[in-house]
Amino acid sequence: MTAPASSTTPLMSERRVSLIGALLVAIGPVSMAIYTPAMTELVQAFGVSPSSVKMTLTLYFGGFALAQLVAGPLSDALGRRPIIIAFMGIYCAASLLALVAPDIETLMTARFLQGVGASAGVAISRALVRDLFKGEESSRIMNLIGIILALGPALAPSIGGALLGLFGWRSTFVVMLAMGLGIISVAIFALRETVTPDRSRLNIRKLAGTYVMLLGHRHFMATALVMSGALGALYAQATFLPFILMDRVGLSPAQFGLGMLMQSGFFFASSLAVRYLMARTSAYNLVAPGLGFILLGSLGTLSLTLGALSFLHVMIPVAIYAVGIAFIMPAMSTAALAPFGREAGAAASMLGFLQMGSGLLIGSLGALMGDTVQAMALLIPLMGLTACIAYLVYRSHPHLAEPEPRAVMPAPRG
Template identity: 30%
Template sequence: MTITKVEPVPRLQRARLAVVLGSLAAFGPLTIDMYLPAMPGMARDLHTNTPMVQLTLTVFVIGLAVGQVVAGPLSDTWGRRRPLLAGLALYVAGSLWCALAPDVGWLIAGRAVQSLGAATSVVLSRAIVRDLFEGTAMTRFFSTLMLVNGAAPILAPVIGGQLLAVASWPALFLVLAAFGGVLSLVVALALPESLPAERRRAGFRDTFGAFRVLVTDRQYLRYVLTAALMFAAVFAYISGSSFVLQDVHGLSPQQFSLVFGANGLGIVLFGQLNGVLVGRVAGEHALLRTGLGVAVAGAAGVLLCATADLPLPLLLACLFVVVSMLGLVLANATSLALAGHARSAGAASSLQGLLQFLVAGLAASAMGLAGQSTAVPMAATMAVCAAAALAVLMVMRARRP
């Protein structure tokens, strides 16, 4: 393990960093969740079907994966600020493109551009945390980010649902463009470079050569795959819940947004609980294992509710259990994965993002092929992915020397 000594960050600066980096990390869930209540209406307005509207979500997730693989390693050579500002400009342009899209084909193209910009913000927020923190302090800061980052799943669908009551779906993308513009200004004025020149990679060959080290690091892959599969379980809910809860169970867009926001609140609460417990009551690995065990139990409950057609309140309770565990799982898995890769934090963060969103996109696509006439495809995908995450953590251990 390579340890790079970093200077302690003052408390006031930590608070400012949490707001800015949490907002950057929130680009993914914010851009996905805000338009979820509009998806059924978008299918009608654009004269297309449900799978095509869901494809806009899948394309965005794939773009998040690809964009992170490019932006992360480049930032190890160029520093964090220049790629970050370029990505934010691309995000604003993609959001405006989506708002003006005349049909679903143009919307898919706009989502691809938007996703590449969002990917830069997501991957570099993690890399900047690794630049500035290490050990348990890094885990606690990732937990703190859940307070800001977790607000996106809470507020985004609520804002989206309420905005749809007075405007059509293009207004959602105009709001996202404005958010990207404001954050671009904040980063330009208030976020200093976190990777000094002496800690940067010598060139692109050296930067991309870091991937060879990462893909042979069994412990790194163990935690990255665990996080990716758990995220896929929650992403199955993100992708399918708008249709399951609105079309199958009859919730209005406003009711759905409140349910979705309540589950986002669970992510925040358990993220903060993790920050309190780690290093005091239990270590990262123990908390990670506990969170996955609870998530598997909750996913089994979701599958039982779907197959036995149990009452909606019970289904919602089980969904809350699964989704809220993401706040605990991601903070610990990310910290454990990045701990030994300080000099290649951008590459390590990008590979984590690639696997996380690639696995999630494949899971959502497989679920979409099964249809959305019942909750069973969503429930089965959540159960399989959560169980696989726990299996990877328990089975894929480092080889003894």
């Protein structure tokens, strides 16, 4: 049950929800991106194989994906604020464990627990938006979250590369610990509760029934698979790009961190363009062009099997794909959750699980293939194709949840 609020004045403004939502969403990708420059050094530091170091990222994804299925429903039953604080507490404890890890097994455990802690951010941020806003307001907030979200992963690899050169790989976990403590402070002092806690909803059978309902809901699954094929590719690429760009192209960790600005920079610029366009047309009208960019990026990625590798050969398709993600995210995030009020937390959790889970699945399949370049060239285009097919299914019944919002026009003066 949503917390009572005035019909004209929500509990929190669009700006506050956007900023808090962006912080919550960003903790997951930033914790991944700031760590990736150190992956090749960890092979030397612990004297292990690259596969073992890749497993630290895979376990992070696994914890992140699975725990979302718990975090969202817990926030429905116990409130958004206490669950954010509790999960960020797990994240901080895991960051401290990673900081002092004496071996790769301890680091694997810490990274898994970090993923568990960070998972609440994605699920609860979307639920907060769904609690307070609908339609174009929701799409605007999702877009602003995307803009702010782009800044974190854009800067994180560069920061990670610089920290690695100056202080060593353990320093990245000091930064993560500080981020976790910062989000706990924001939750305590700036976040207002948006639901009325209802402990009767802590019912595993009912929760399982809700998830079964979501998995069988054609509208939800169509929109969720659009998001999974698009946004999930970012997580899959994170398992491929460090080893392609550093081992095969020959970049140093610092150069890799700077190079990743190309992906995040294009996403950031495109999110700004989307915000401009949304003032003139519906966010839903931007999805088809976005999928066009994703198809173009997929074709470019497929070409990695042809000719010699170079930085631009790898990253131009990645950047184009990121443009497409910025175009589809506001409308599809809103559409996916639109039918679900009371189950907003569970729906947001399942949406996040499918996105992260798709990245985990593709990354794991890529590890089994052995050749990282071939894996990325074949599997990322498959994700783009999945997003396009799912969108065609969605378009066959586009109004199942709510009428697609029209562009918001300025109110007449008078």
